[in-house]
Amino acid sequence: MSTTGWNRIIIEKPFGRDSNSSQRLSNHLAKLFEENQIYRIDHYLGKEMVQNLMSLRFANLIFSTVWNCKNISSVHITFKETLGVDGRGGYFDQYGIIRDVMQNHLLQMLTLIAMEKPLSTDPEDIRDEKVKVLRSMPSLSLDDVVLGQYIGATEDRYKSDSFYEKDDDRGDYGQLQMGYRDDKTVPNDSLTPTFCVARCRINNERWEGVPFVLRCGEFSLLSSLIAVDSQSINSISSKGKALNERKTEIRIQFREVSGDIFDKQCRRNELVIRVQPEEAIYIKMMTKAPGISFHLEETELDLTYKNRYKDVILPDAYERLILDVFIGSQMHFVRTDELNEAWRIFTPLLEEIEKKKIVPLPYNRGSRGPRQADHFCLANDFKFYGKYRWKPPSIANN
16 A cells, blocks of 8 residues: 555445444454545445435525425335346345345435535535434334345236236336246245335434335336326335336425315425436426416426436446545545444344245236335325326316
């Protein structure tokens, strides 16, 4: 190592597989490097919309005043993946969807949504607030999750509307026959979840009673609960294997308006941050339908980046993060105490799953995932109004 310049080490996940292994790795690194030399990369912290969360929250009064349990009913963070394991089972089967995605990517987004305003934009002030959020979260147990594993689609189920939505781009039947255990790189008795939806709680004054639902899975549609809007956004909060589309989003659903005077026409407002693809921020809100009558309709205030910033090329997440390493900024990297708290939250759940040999619920490859996950989200204060699709405005005649 250099004795005259600077030394920085970049570490890519996984940062261990539980609290003990992570702590051993951190202890070993601490013998060789100072904390300000260690750069643990979670590449989601380098994504444009994730980096935009702080400015969205703390630079806009309209959001800062309603960002609490009195106004927000639930928060859903979704990660969807179209690919199955498809020959990559060697790594995935050892770690599973919770370690691969939920304990890091989704939890990092949760901390940025939930943290208090930092003293400044200094990296340590920001990371201090993220750690406070994690310390306020109880560890998860089996009662807090629904687990699934995708299976090959049968021809009858492929043709059945009970497993697939008519508007879903589910792919060719021949591509959907192989289940997770059918992959040659996966043990034929594997119990590794490829899908998980988890309810997290934050025990502080701001978020008391508000469920934060993290949802992720491989090769399922995950479309049954979320409205389809003008961006064709149709999921709650998930990362998973073998889903119908590649998408990551944060969906914040607000409470109903008190003292309704519009004959129950009002729906809950939603703030949606589309992380990928086609970055966007939009608010679903109620407005008067154009015309003579006084009917309400759901519409959006929409900032879609590809429309607003047509000539702007967004840098890749790793480009941003590697540049941060060179300039010495640790704002978007995971600190040791932050990592310890993340594993504290998930390790009891992971140990319980493995000790009890929990069998994941089967869901068809290319389907929308286990039905039990849909009911789980509804039970955690998510209100679904049916599919929504924007229609060109017309004069209301009645």
